[in-house]
Amino acid sequence: MTRIVIIGGGPGGYEAALVAAQLGADVTVVDSDGLGGASVLTDCVPSKTLIATAEVMTNFDSSYEELGIRVEDSTHDPNDPARVVGVELGKVNRRVKRLALAQSHDITASVTRAGGRVLRGRGRLEPAQGPDGSREVVVTFADDRRDGGAEERLTADAVLIATGAHPREIPDAQPDGERILNWKQVYDLEDLPEELIVVGSGVTGAEFAGAYRALGSRVTLVSSRDRVLPGEDPDAAAVLEDVFRRRGMNVMARSRAASAKRVDDHVEVTLADGRTITGSHCLVAVGAVPNTTDMGLEEAGVRLKDSGHIWTDKVSRTSAPGVYAAGDCTGVFALASVAAMQGRIAMYHFLGETVTPLNLKAVSANVFTDPEIATVGYSQADVDSGRMDAWCVKLPLLRNPRAKMQGIRDGFVKLFCRPGTGIVVGGVVVAPHASELIHPISIAVDNNLTVGQVANTFTVYPSLTGSIGEVARQLHTRKTAEDG
Structure with missing residues (x-):
């Protein structure tokens, strides 16, 4: 044997x-x-479980009035219409x-x-x-x-x-498991951080920053780069950063953290340019x-x-x-x-x-922010750099009837295809549950399907996947016009 x-x-x-x-x-x-x-x-399963709670709160907070849901609760603060529900973080973390x-x-x-x-x-x-x-x-x-x-x-x-x-550590920002945390230690918190400083704007940093803002923390996201999620599709990152700022997050671009120290019941984070930020807690998410x-x-x-x-x-x-x-x-x-x-x-x-x-190139990936960002195949960076010759069409979800019904305002579907053959070589979806919506594009990429084949495949009406079919039809129309 x-x-x-x-x-x-x-x-x-x-x-x-x-x-x-x-x-x-x-x-x-x-x-x-x-x-x-x-x-x-300590990573995928716990973080996505935490994010599931945050997602429910965000969806309710952002859409209950538009969808006609009436909230009658004597404990609700009428001066805070955006916060109709709260969270018991200890209970969430125990789950x-x-x-x-x-x-x-x-x-x-x-x-x-x-x-x-x-x-x-x-x-x-x-x-x-x-x-x-x-x-x-x-x-x-x-x-x-x-x-x-x-x-x-x-x-x-x-x-x-x-x-x-x-988790990678910053020499002058050593986690203590109480106020300065890495992404393994956040699940020991019993109380919601009043003000959380997240150092690192990659996938882990962005996911936790978005989740804790949804749960009710004031959040400052410290990014050493020009934008959040520097390794992701630039259009997708721009949508997410806009959502973060609109929801009250303080996003600090081009700001590298040099150190973090605990001072009594708060944390002071010093940036490389000498500025200091103060919060109740600090999460260090700078890679692995x-x-x-x-x-x-x-x-x-x-x-x-x-x-x-x-x-x-x-x-x-x-x-x-x-x-x-x-x-x-x-x-x-x-x-x-x-x-x-x-x-x-x-x-x-x-x-x-x-x-x-x-x-x-057949790997699909997802960033579990709100909205989610899902990708597969060749990227916008590949097209812009000339590594892949491809056409691209992006369709905002604002035009999708199901998105309108659900109060979804942010997000898009983007497809890349080869000019000559129309073969789908990549795609991006920014939407709630984009991790589920990327699968038909992954199948197309993995099986060398053309935009014509995707365009002629039935989609449910109304559905968010209808936007995938619509983008494919636009690319197929362009290919047909070029061939003619």
């Missing part, structure tokens, strides 16, 4: 474990925190952690049912290969076990490294660092990038024979879906199954 050892139980690790076990391999997963990893325990643990337990049960073995501890790769090409992993068990600190040696025909990443140190990787022949990420090819192989890697520790795309695909591809490849190499 083929022996597989997986170090790390996040999406890359547990999905690989399920595939390998189903294909008959002897699978052991070594994990220190609980299956699901940061994605389930967040409960759901995260439940999801982790479900994943563990799935892996063990499939025949996998789960060890709670940390794995280290030994440098040498055995005569038969096997690898050895030393497991140091977690301290809360009866045999905490004890070790076990595992022999594997293949090893998958899926250890994820942890791969968990690749003290694992014996380089000694075992695993090549690391300057950033500490593991180099991999398109079938998840590292530079060391018999060692694969998946997930955030590879620095490919920090997405749970990509990690899971990398893990599955690794197992399919090693176990001799048919495998399709990782195709990043």
